[in-house]
Amino acid sequence: MRVLHTESSINWGGQEYRALEQMRWLNDHGHESVLAAKPGSAIMERARAWGLEAVAVGFRGHYNPRAIMGARRLVRERAIDVADCHGSRDAVTLAFARPLCPVIRSRHVSQALKGKAHRRLQWGWGCDHAIATAGCIKDGIVAAGLCRPERVTVVGEWAGDEFFDTSGRSAERAEIRREFAISGGLPVVSVVGMLRGDKAQENLIDASAILKERGRPVVCLIVGAGISTQEGYEAKLRARADTHGLQDSVIFTGYRDDVARITRASDALCVTSVAVEGQSRAVPQAFACETPVVASRIGGVPELVVPGDTGWLVEPGDAVGYADALLQIFDDREGARAVTARARRFAEAHLTLDAKMAETLAVYHAAIRKFHGK
DSSP states (O other): OEEEEEEOOOSOSHHHHHHHHHHHHHHHTTOEEEEEEOTTOHHHHHHHHTTOOEEEOOOOSSSOHHHHHHHHHHHHHTTOSEEEEOSHHHHHHHHTTTTTSOEEEEEOOOOOOOOOHHHHHHHHTTOSEEEESSHHHHHHHHHTTSSOGGGEEEOOOOBOGGGGOOTTHHHHHHHHHHHTTOOTTSOEEEEESOBSGGGOTHHHHHHHHHHHHTTOOOEEEEEOOBOGGGTTHHHHHHHHHHHTTOTTTEEEEESOSOHHHHHHHOSEEEEOOOSSOOSOTHHHHHHHHTOOEEEESOTTGGGTOOBTTTBEEEOTTOHHHHHHHHHHHHHOHHHHHHHHHHHHHHHHHHOBHHHHHHHHHHHHHHHHHHHTTO
């Protein structure tokens, strides 16, 4: 099978990482994949660094004639069997290639959609099927009248194979503590994601300040880089940490390629998002690592994080709630281990890359059969 993945975003985050991870899996399992992305975009650069084939297409606007012609030419020249579109501009662009191959539209964020006429046309006419990365995203697509329920399949997030290997946890904990000069007795709490307002990393900073006031200080690792449209957000986070007197205990690691190692080295992982979150890649990754998860009740996160079963949920923006949940984890280590063991078993059964790619391939195959009238 020859699969074209497309992405019109210039930034790098979980959505873009997911597309490249899918491409790499396809190549490793006897298929062929190629990426179409904006020239100079972060996903274009990383795809090439990963050894993946990437072709520049100038996705400018939703109906750019040059981009439409370039996409159609790419589909013809590479004999593409199916296209999987991850952004809005590229999805509309590839709609004009539907006479050449089936088009899948993947939706990664839980932001509300409006059922305006042009959107109904884009989704109804512009794609053969949709993939939603969380159940709540599917519900939003259907509620807006963009697709019938049978035309949307949920393929949630997963943890890569590297997250399931916990054999080196003790050594990794020591290495991370040495790297960041963390006192041996202080718990380490991480948050992983792009530095932008909807990820709301300030909630962990505020929770850390509350824990400090209670005499239970922690070290926070804020893992991720900023994005071009919110360049001042990291400065705001740093200023917030300074205001609380947490300059030495809130550590900004920048973008890291060793998220699995950091997750295993953490005593807890927080998802602090307040908007547009799907299931959050960080959740299944922490489940696989057997690291306790404290997450906001937002988007598709509650589809995975079940209080008392696989993790801890708090209301979005509730810093006190995060602090209370973290203390529950630190004060009842045996209970926390029981929760993480259940989360690990759930991840092994449902949240592996192989399992999610099997679900994805089923969507691709069905679309191809329908396209060819079989």
